[in-house]
Amino acid sequence: MHDHDGHDHPHAPITNGDEPDAAARVRALEELLVEKGVVSRNDVRRRIDWLVSRAPADGARIVARAWVDPAFKERLLADARSAALELGLDPGPSPVVVALENSDEVHNMVVCTLCSCYPRALLGPPPDWYKSLPYRSRAVTDPRGVLDEFGVELDDGVELRVFDSTANIRYLVLPRRPAGTDGLSEDELASLVTRDSMIGVAVPAPPAAVS
C-alpha cells in the first residue's frame, strides 16, 4: 500500500522494478533492428523459443551415452558436434563443439570471462551466476576457491583446467561416472548428470546421494 495524490491505493507502485538497464537497451536495439529490416519480430521470438526449449537433459543424454558406450565416447571427444547429431540433438550454430573429459588426473571447468558464451543448444540458457562478474573473474584467478564454494573437492594431484570460452567454440564437460552405478540403465545414468557437472563446477552424485 502506498500513498499518492492524497489517497491510498491497495497495490504496490507499478514500475519496471528491478529491470536491468540492459533490458531497456536490448528493447531499443530490437526496435531499431526491426525498423531497419535486419530481423523480424518473428525471428526474435523463434530464436527465444528455440533457446528456452533446450535443457540440461539434452547434454545429460550425451554424457550418459558416453558412459555406457566407449566407441561413442571416442567419437564425442573427437567431434562433439557430430556426436550430438548422432543422438538426434541439435548442437546449435557453433561449427565446433568440444567435449572435455574429466578423469582421475584432470578436472575441467568452463567460463566465459568476456560475456556469457555457453553451450546453450545442449544445456539451455546459462544460470545467472555463470554470467556474474564474480564467477567470470574468479573462475580464472582462483578456480579452486570457486570449486570449493560449489562443494567440489578435488583429489590431491588432480590438474585443474579452466576453459575461457569465446563465441566460436562451445565447450561441454564430460564428468566422471560416479562409483556404484554399474547396474543403472542409460536413462537412470542421465538423471544423475546435472547442468553444473557439465560446466565443471559440480560432480554427479551416486544414486544413493540423490533424492
Next chain:
Amino acid sequence: MTLAPGQRVRVSSRSHDGHNRTPAYLRGRIGTVERGHGSFTNPETRAYGADGLPERQLYLVGFEQREVWPGYPGRAADRVYADVFEHWLEEA
C-alpha cells in the same frame, strides 16, 4: 602462419582499439598450442559491419596458471585455456 600442437606462443601485447576476443589477462603471456579449431571470420572487423574476411585460424592455447597470475593459489600443474586468433599469436 600455421601453428602445430605443442608449439610455444606468446600472446601479443599490442594495444588494440575496438572489439576483440583476446582476454586482456593473457596479453604478453607465453602458452602452448593445444589444438587448431580451423578458420573463422574475424570478429574484429565483423563487429563493425564488415564481412570478417579473410578468415583467420583460431587456436586453443593453454597457459600455466602460475605464468598468468603471479601468486596463483592453486597447484603448479593447473592451466587456463583460451581460443586465440592467429594474428594475436607470436612464436615464442
